[in-house]
Amino acid sequence: MSNLRPDRATFRKSSYSEGANGCVEVCAAGSQHFVRDSKNPHGGTLVLDGASWKLLVGRIKQGALDW
Incomplete structure (x- = not known):
């Protein structure tokens, strides 16, 4: 895991x-993904491991998180 x-x-x-x-920014560092x-940008950062990132992106692509 990255220490970034x-x-x-x-x-x-x-x-x-x-x-x-409603924009987000992302950063990948090793097995971590920051959102x-x-x-x-100084209000907090969500940190996801690789498996959680893949799950999130997959759900977004399926439209499961559309409002």
Whole structure:
């Protein structure tokens, strides 16, 4: 597991989110994946292991988390 701290990670935002209001940023570091709110980058970071990340991305692609 990576010892990278979220406050030192380089996050990226999807090109699909340009102009959108509900954006997140992500960073992968070894087996860890960091997720944060792009509008509030210092408000907290969700840290996921590889299996949890794959599950989250799969559910998003299925539309299971659409509002």
